[in-house]
Structures are given as C-alpha cells and as structure tokens.
Amino acid sequence: MIEAHGLTKRYGPKTAVDGIDFTIPPGRVTGFLGPNGAGKSTTMRMIVGLDRPDAGSVLVSGSPYARLRAPLHEVGVLLDAKAVHPGRTAEKHLLALAATHRIPRRRVREVIELTGLETVARKRVGGFSLGMGQRLGIAAAMLGDPRVLILDEPVNGLDPEGVRWVRMLLRHLASEGRTVLLSSHLMSEMAQTADHLIVIGRGRVLADAPVDQVVGAGTTLVRVRTPRPDALTAALPGVQIAVAEDGALEATGATPEQIGDAAARAGIPLHELTTVAGSLEDAYLDLTRDAVEYGSAAIGATR
Numbered sequence: 001m002i003e004a005h006g007l008t009k010r011y012g013p014k015t016a017v018d019g020i021d022f023t024i025p026p027g028r029v030t031g032f033l034g035p036n037g038a039g040k041s042t043t044m045r046m047i048v049g050l051d052r053p054d055a056g057s058v059l060v061s062g063s064p065y066a067r068l069r070a071p072l073h074e075v076g077v078l079l080d081a082k083a084v085h086p087g088r089t090a091e092k093h094l095l096a097l098a099a100t101h102r103i104p105r106r107r108v109r110e111v112i113e114l115t116g117l118e119t120v121a122r123k124r125v126g127g128f129s130l131g132m133g134q135r136l137g138i139a140a141a142m143l144g145d146p147r148v149l150i151l152d153e154p155v156n157g158l159d160p161e162g163v164r165w166v167r168m169l170l171r172h173l174a175s176e177g178r179t180v181l182l183s184s185h186l187m188s189e190m191a192q193t194a195d196h197l198i199v200i201g202r203g204r205v206l207a208d209a210p211v212d213q214v215v216g217a218g219t220t221l222v223r224v225r226t227p228r229p230d231a232l233t234a235a236l237p238g239v240q241i242a243v244a245e246d247g248a249l250e251a252t253g254a255t256p257e258q259i260g261d262a263a264a265r266a267g268i269p270l271h272e273l274t275t276v277a278g279s280l281e282d283a284y285l286d287l288t289r290d291a292v293e294y295g296s297a298a299i300g301a302t303r
C-alpha cells in the first residue's frame with residue numbers, strides 16, 4: 001500500500017507536485033499517467049525518499065521509506081535503468097545490492113534467469129542495450145522479493161517479447177497481492193496492463209479511477225454507413241455528425257438504437273451501425289488537454 005496526503009514538491013518558483021492525495025492498494029496494477037513534466041517522476045522519487053516533500057507526506061506499507069528497516073524487501077524500484085556503474089557486470093551489480101540486505105547468491109541467479117539475462121550477466125553494463133538495461137533494472141527491483149513495486153517506464157526500449165513479459169510479470173505480481181505502481185507513456189500497453197489509473201497534470205490529480213471508467217468517460221462514436229447520408233443527417237437533428245475518410249458517418253450524442261429508429265422511420269437503408277468505443281489514448285488526451293505544458297504543433301501546421 002502506498003498513501004500520499006497533501007504531497008507537495010516545489011523547485012524554486014515551480015510547483016512540480018501540488019498537494020496530491022492518493023491511495024494505491026495491493027492486489028492491482030495502478031498506472032501512473034501524465035504529460036511530460038506533470039510530476040510523475042518527482043512523486044515516485046518522493047515515495048522512495050530520493051526527494052523530500054515541501055509539504056504533506058507519503059507512506060509505503062504504513063511508514064515513510066526512510067524508516068523501512070529492510071527497504072529492498074519492502075519496495076522494489078526502477079526509476080532510472082541507467083543509474084548503474086557502467087564498468088560493473090550485471091551480476092556484480094546485483095551481488096553488490098544483494099550484499100546490503102544479506103540476500104543469498106541463489107536469489108541473484110533467480111532474478112537473472114527471471115529477466116532473461118543469463119547470457120550477458122558477466123558482461124559490463126556499459127555495453128548493454130536500452131532493453132538489457134531495463135531488464136537489469138527490473139531484476140534489481142525484484143531482488144528482495146518486495147511487496148511493493150514502483151516502475152518508471154519499465155517497457156521503454158524493450159522488444160515486443162519483453163513488453164509482453166513485463167505485462168504478464170506485473171499482472172502476476174499484482175495477483176499475488178503485491179502493490180504495483182507503473183508509469184508509461186504507452187497507452188495501449190497501459191490499457192492492457194493496469195487495472196486502475198491515476199492521471200496527473202501540472203502536479204495535480206486529474207483522475208483516479210478504474211481503467212474502464214477512464215476509457216468509458218471518453219467519447220463513444222456510432223459509425224453508420226448508408227447510401228443516403230444527407231437524408232440520415234437531416235433525420236437526426238441535434239446529433240453531431242462527422243464524415244469519416246471512407247464516407248461513413250460518425251455520430252456523437254445518439255445511441256445506435258436512436259439512430260436505427262430514426263433511419264427506419266424515414267425509410268433510410270443502413271449498411272452498418274457500429275458503436276466505436278474510445279481508446280485510452282483518446283480519453284487520456286481529452287483529460288489532459290488543459291494540462292499539457294510541452295505541446296506539439298499539429299501535423300501540417302509547420303513547414
């Protein structure tokens with residue numbers, strides 16, 4: 001369990017995290033989302049005592065991180081996969097970490113196997129690819145068999161097999177009753193991995209809800225194909241209708257039943273009537289529209 005109360009961090013005039021409250025319970029994967037600069041990493045750093053809050057507090061398993069007696073057994077953390085001495089081998093890095101908690105060599109071998117690093121375990125970390133570095137970071141987080149896992153962008157740089165492996169691993173760890181907090185900018189991955197989402201923007205919580213609820217709050221379209229699009233549009237006053245690239249109509253603000261009934265009353269044939277649920281990406285972009293600090297230009301808007 002991770003609990004934040006009024007958690008606040010300022011850097012000079014900038015409020016990176018602005019009095020946020022949340023509870024992350026065990027037994028589920030909680031996704032942590034937000035635009036660049038929203039305050040995700042700062043929050044994660046405060047959870048594990050790397051940054052000191054200016055106000056408020058955050059507790060892991062009921063204690064501030066600094067008071068945990070055996071932190072590696074309590075919290076596994078992957079914040080920056082590159083934060084490893086490049087001259088050390090993966091195995092030496094893990095053995096050094098293990099020594100701080102009297103974790104046996106056997107466990108080091110186990111996490112090396114678990115993360116698929118057997119063939120490179122005796123190679124220097126400086127020569128690792130991004131994906132191999134991520135696997136090593138996950139191995140380090142798992143070393144103490146912790147009850148809480150905090151992973152910042154763990155699938156960054158992993159190949160599709162690695163991405164799927166992380167997804168299954170995190171789901172499995174949550175099903176064992178552990179607390180899993182995961183940040184990622186990959187919406188499709190988040191939709192498949194997380195049960196619950198906390199979305200932040202400009203240091204504030206914008207949503208704290210199950211994934212289905214966040215996706216459901218986005219726009220749902222009804223896609224309609226008809227040989228008489230103008231007549232159908234006229235038969236649906238007040239319904240917002242756009243025309244898709246393939247000529248189908250995309251209606252918002254009416255159910256498929258309302259559209260089908262209106263078409264039947266007006267004698268308009270329909271060749272397709274489909275509900276298109278919004279994606280997490282759509283819902284996320286809607287939610288964070290006013291909280292994006294580093295927005296991009298629309299494609300075609302610049303030369």
Ligand SMILES: Nc1ncnc2c1ncn2[C@@H]1O[C@H](COP(=O)(O)OP(=O)(O)OP(=O)(O)O)[C@@H](O)[C@H]1O
Pocket residue numbers: 011014015016034035036037038039040041042043
């Ligand atoms: N050490 C620091 N000194 C000054 N400002 C900082 C520092 N760390 C973070 N910030 C600022 O705090 C804000 C939040 O940054 P943070 O890294 O927590 O965002 P984030 O949500 O993790 O972003 P990203 O998705 O880009 O990783 C940003 O405006 C950032 O510039």
